[in-house]
Structure formats: structure tokens, C-alpha cells
Amino acid sequence: MGNEILEQHIQSDYKWGFITDIDTETFAPGLNENVIHALSKKKNEPEWMLEYRLKAYKAWLTMKEPDHWAHVHYPKIDFNNISYYSAPKKKTELASLDEVDPELLKTFEKLGISLEEQKRLTGVSSNIAVDAVFDSVSVKTTFRETLLEKGVIFCSFSEAVQEHPELIKKYMGMVVPPTDNYYAALNAAVFSDGSFCYIPKGVRCPMELSTYFRINASGTGQFERTLIVADEGSYVSYLEGCTAPQRDENQLHAAVVEIIAHKDAEVKYSTVQNWYPGDKDGKGGIYNFVTKRGICSGDNSKISWTQVETGSAITWKYPSVILKGNNSIGEFYSVAVTNNKQEADTGTKMIHIGKNTRSTIISKGISAGFSNNSYRGLVQIRKGATNARNFSQCDSLLMGDKCGAHTFPYIEIKDKTAIVEHEATTSKIGEDQLFYCKQRGLDTEKAVGLIVNGYCKEVLNKLPMEFAVEAQKLLAVSLEGSVG
């Protein structure tokens, strides 16, 4: 019976797999200096930005593609077979939503983020300001004016380069330098757009900020950059969602996210990642190779990463926090679900430098089908990080006997006052748990959903309300009946 349900689920469709028929302007595949010049020109970028890109490109050329350490398998990527720019054709500068291509708006409606509707509901603090990135270009940022009243800057990265060059120059590459790693270098050279967000001193951002990423055109890669700067005493909660159409080919997504939290600032970053995971035979799907890192640069600052990872053929990312300020706090809450032939190698790095720094890591992995799900994390207590404290918990849940769950934690401690604890368990859904639920009238499907939700509760509770609902639904879809 178990197999039947598993089969049933494997056949269930990726509901975000539609393709939007929209006029796009796409570069021919290939990567060389000319492409970068063209890209920069297209975006009307200042000279320093072009130089930044070229420097990163040159560094990238000297780097080697990492392929030997992560617990993932994929064919070598041909970087000359990717188009580095794809944008919905624009007529002129858009002044309001009315001028946005209606096809595009329909897409976002399908995705459940109706920009139209949100526009009408201005001023309600529980609302979310959305920056939608379609293929490589930021399409529309909502609520900009409302936010500006508070002094909050929330716009596409390209606009920020034009309008706030001093901020970009100061902060871009501060946490993830262009030479950080292979994919970060590639991103620094060819990044197309993304979001920029600046919260001024003492401001508590009145609404959740959100970016929605969508890959649409085929043969393209998406290389966006997100930069969040929280000035002294500010607070922001930031959400990120991603989907992609169903295609036979593998598409590369190599993003960079940088967070800078000054003294007493707090940034909460939540991701629901649902890129197309490929079909049941592992054909197609997104390669999600992302560098996410934040720095608690000031005292008493806090950065919190929450992620729900259900998509992508291959996920390879480690949202990290550098705890430089004294008394700073880093958090990582993650649920990673893999099914069919998906592979995920994800986790976090907590680098303790300041005194009295604290970090918490809660990671819940769920593997089903033929997938492999790995947690890989680093907790590093540097010398002089007095009274640092870390607690890590990595649990894995296996569904079926063809999948794998792995844990690779690295713990490096150079200070005697540090207290570091790490726990990991691997288990399956207990027969007794299922029996208990079934006895109370739930069918197997619902019982599994209930148990998995309970298993992930610690993480899901950390998500903002709007996302928590979506995440719960996603989990249910991703795991429909995969009890084996």
C-alpha cells in the first residue's frame, strides 16, 4: 500500500510549472567580457559598476568549479550555454502598475501574489511590500512611496545602483566579496538584478518586505543579488519566494544575498524556495547554488535565517552569520524536503568572533523517493569569543528505503569559555504514531501530514504568518503520501 501512495505522489504535478507567454529580450548564450559590457550598458550602469563586474569576471576565470566536496551529483555545467540576460520587453519607463504587461500581472496572480490587489490595500501595516523579479529583471516594487515616508529604501538593485550609489558602493561585497567562491564570483560578474533594502537608524519597518523570484525564459540563468542593510536599532522582516516553469533542461540559479546588521539592529530573513525540482526521473529542474551570508557587525545585533526548501533539483546553500559584534545573535531554522531524485546539501555557518555571542541551529531534513538530503554546517568559535554559546539540532526523517539522509557538522572551538552542543537524530515516522492518528479517524495521508508538520513545527513557527500558511501547504504537496 505504501508504494501505491508513493507512486501517486510521485505523479503529482508541480503546480507552478506553467510558462508565461511574454515577449522577452534575451542575450544569446555565452559568457565573455563583451557580454558583461553589454549587460552593464543595457542597465545603464555607471563606470564603477562595470569595473566591479569585470574584476569579478577576471577572478572567476582563475577559479575552479567546486565539484568534489558537496554530497550532490550533477553533470558539468557549460557556462557558455547559458544566457546571462533575459527581460520582459519594456516599452518605456513604467509609472504605474497599469502599464505593466497584463500577461506578467496574470503570472503573478497565478503565483498568488496579486500586485494589483495589494496596491489597493495601501496603508495596512500587515501588508507586504513585494519586489517581483521576473527572469533577470525586477518588474515592479510595490509600496515604495509608503516605505519612503519612513525613510526605508526598498527597490530593485539596478535602481539602487542609479539612485543610491554611495550605499551600494559602501556595502556591496562587504559580506560576500566577489572572490568569495566560484558562484559568488560568477554572480558578481553577471548579476542582472535583485533587491536592495535599507532601513535607517531606529526605524522598525512597518511591513514585511518580500521578493518574488520567477525564472521564465528557457536557456537562461538567474543571477540576482539581494542586499539588506539595517542601520542602528532598526528592524526588518524580509521574505523571499521562488518558482520556475517545468522544463526538461536544468537551469542555473546562482544568487547572492548579503545582510548587514549594525548595532542593535535585527534582520529576519525567510525563504520559501520552490524552484522546479525536475520530474520523477530527475529530468530538468533548477540548480540552486546560492551564497547567503549576513554579518552582525554591531553590538547586540541579530540575524535570523528561516528557510523552507522544497524545490530545486539540486540545492547547495549555506545561509551563514558572522557574529562580529558583542552580544550578537545568529539563528538558522531550516526545513529541507527532497523527493524523487532531488539532492540537497544545505546547512549554515555560524562564525563567533564577538564576546557573548549566541547561535541556534535547528535543521529538519525530510527525504523521500530516491533523494539525498544532507545537512552540512560549521560552528566556529574563534579565539577571544568569550562566553560564546551554540546549540545545534539536526534531525532527519526518512520516508521509504531508497533515499538517504546525511549529517556533516563541523565544529571548531578555540575558546575555553565556549559552550557548544550538537545533537542529531535520524528516524522514520513511527508505526505507533501512524496507528494513533488512524485510530482517531485520520487517513494515512493526513496522519503523515500531521506528523511531518509537528516534526517541523519548531521551524514553521518562526515563519511570518503569511508564509507559514504557504509553507505548510507546500510541505503537504511535496510529501503527499510518501510514507513507505
Place this chain on the structure above:
Amino acid sequence: MIAEKTNTAQQIIDAVSASAGKVNFINDAALSDAMLFLENKGIPTNKHEDYKYCNVDAILKKEFKNLSQNFKEVTSIKEFKLENAVTIVVVNGNYSETLSDKIILKGLHINSFNNLDDNGKSILTSQADVNKDAFIALNTAFSGLGFHLKVENNTQLQIPIHIIYISSSNDQAITNPRNIIEIGNNSEATIIEHQITVQGKVFTNFLSEKLIKENAKLTSYTIQDQGENGFSVNTNQVKLSRAASYENTTIMLSGQLIRNNHNVVISGENAEAHLNGLFVIGNTQLVDNHTLMDHQVPNCQSNELYKGIINDKSIGVFNGKIFVRKDAQKTNAYQSSKNILLSDDATINTKPELEIYANDVKCSHGTSTGKIDESAMFYLNARGISNENAKIMLLNAFAEEVIDKITNEELKELIQKKLGFN
């Protein structure tokens, strides 16, 4: 794994080949594979994931610049002998029949590698794959004259076997002690392996292949006491058959570098393996414990407990891996690593890994690192115990969990005396 290669291996090959003849008890295929591996891959640096925290290449380069292989004979081992045990002695990597006790125990056989029977020949190199690790290759290429210790089927040895590996050199030297230990069906034995360096700077590259047959039980102790000029890499390749039981307790007393590769292959159902380790280090010592529990079949158990007390500028490493293969359902595996840092310059790196491909398993690991518990100190202080004494009591209590695993009283006393926290 792409790792940078250096010429350290070549220098060792040159130095050792100059003073030693060809190893004639290991088959030519394994010898040439071993040489090829060394020439191609070299000695691992910290670029090699398995040696990330233990750059043996750099240590060898720094400490063993002038390998002379100028050994000193050892004539007496009296002071190291245990009262109640059969003693086997290996001097500078070679089995010494003259220093070893005459074997009169029923069911126990010891053959030097020169007199191996066909069974012994078939076991030699069968567990230690030269293409897996540089130190297996190095030992295979230049293996000392080892021995095959065999406990016949249905034999319960009442007296423990005490194997003393003793090295002495006029200056810098490398030794490659090697053995095969075979415990027959339904048999039981206790083996104490004791590593000592009396003079000179010696790098010991130890390799043991242990076969524990059906329903057999091996209790083994490894005492590493090589002093401040002792450097060692110790590889144990253990294979368990159906319902076999293996328990090893390793006490790391001294040694500038101690790297332990303890690989246990569980290939028969209902088998169980237990690994315990305790290291108490200071100065600039480096101790690196790597363990692998390879669960290949269902219904087996494994357990690991490693504890470390790390002082001064020393570095402790624990890297344990529980590997559960696809069919190894109902596996029950547990791993625990606990450490206390006593100094601001001390470092502990731990990497407890789980790699699991079966769903009906219970696997978990826990690791914790901290300082001496302040509330416990306060409790003792409040009862009139000085800071000094309180610290000794607490460290003793911490270490006791591992020391208690030693069931041989004579050995336990010796260890407690040697550790003597102060």
C-alpha cells in the same frame, strides 16, 4: 578528492628503501599498488578532507627532515610487562620472538609473517585496501615483520594478551608495525596493544587487520604512550561476522601526534561494535580520532564514546562517521563526543557524521564542548574543597566514564596512575 601532492612521500620512500630490503611476505600486486598510490597521491595535507585538521604532510616535513632509520636494539621490556598476561613484543616494527613469551595457551597461535600459512596469507591485505589511504599504502610498501595472531574456534582465553610495540632510535626513524588478529568462531579474547617509544624521534605507522568470526568476542585496549617525541598514525581495519562483538577502548596518554583511523566493517547480522576513547593532552600535542562504522547488514548495533581534556596549545579532533548502507535496516547506532577545554589556546574540532541510506534505523549523535562546570565547582568549594582539588575531582569524574570501560583491573590501575590529574 583533489589534494595537492608534495614530495614528502618520495623522501620517505627514498630514506626507507635505502635501509630496508624488499618486503617478501606481501604479494607483488599489493606492493606495486601501494607504491603507485604513494607516488601519485603522496602524504595527505590538510587539503584532503579526511586530514583537514591533521596535516601529517606538514608535520613529517617539519619533524622528520633527516630520516636515518638508525635503530637501537631493545633488550629488556621488563618494566612494561603486565603481571598477568601473555606478552608479545614488537621492536622497531618487527616481531621479536626472543622477547616475547613462549605461547603455551591452548588454541592460541602466533606466526611471524615469515611463516604465514595459506589462511594467513589470504587475510594479509584483505582488509586494508592500499588504494584507500596513504598510510595503509605506506605500511604495505614497507611493512615491518609482523605476526598473525590466531585464536582457534571455540576457545575462551582466560589470560589477556599484551602486545608491546616498542621503538628506539638514535635519531629520526619511521616504523611500520603490522599484524593480523583473527578470533575464531565462538571464541573470546582480550588483547592489550601498548605503544611505547623509549629513545629518539619515531614516526610509527601502525596497521592492524582484525577479523572477528561468528559469535566471537574481542575486547581490545589500545594504550598510546609514545612520549613527546612520538608521532603515530594508527590504522585498525576490523571486520565483524555474524553475532560477533568488538569493544575497543583507546587511551591516549602521550605522543606529539596521534592519529587514529579506526574503521569497523559490520558484515554479519546481530553483530555489535563499541569504540571508546579518552585523550588528555597539553603543550602542542595533536590528537585526531577518526572512526568509521560501516553498517552493511541489518540488526546490528554500534556505540561510540570519545572524551577529551585539552590544555595549553594542544588540538583535539574527533571525526566519527556512521555509515548505514541501503539494506542495513534496524540499525542502532550512537555516537557521543564530549570535550573540556582548559586553556584559551586549546582547540577542539569535531565532525560527527551520519550517512544513512536505510529508513528503519535509529541513529543519533551528540557532541558537547565546554569548560569545567562552574556550579559544580561552586558546590565543591562550598564544601571546603580547594579549587585545585575540586578541578581534579571533576576532571577525574569526566574521564572515569571511559576508564570504567576497562574491565582488566591491572590495566585500569596502571591507567589511573598514569593519568593522575594534578
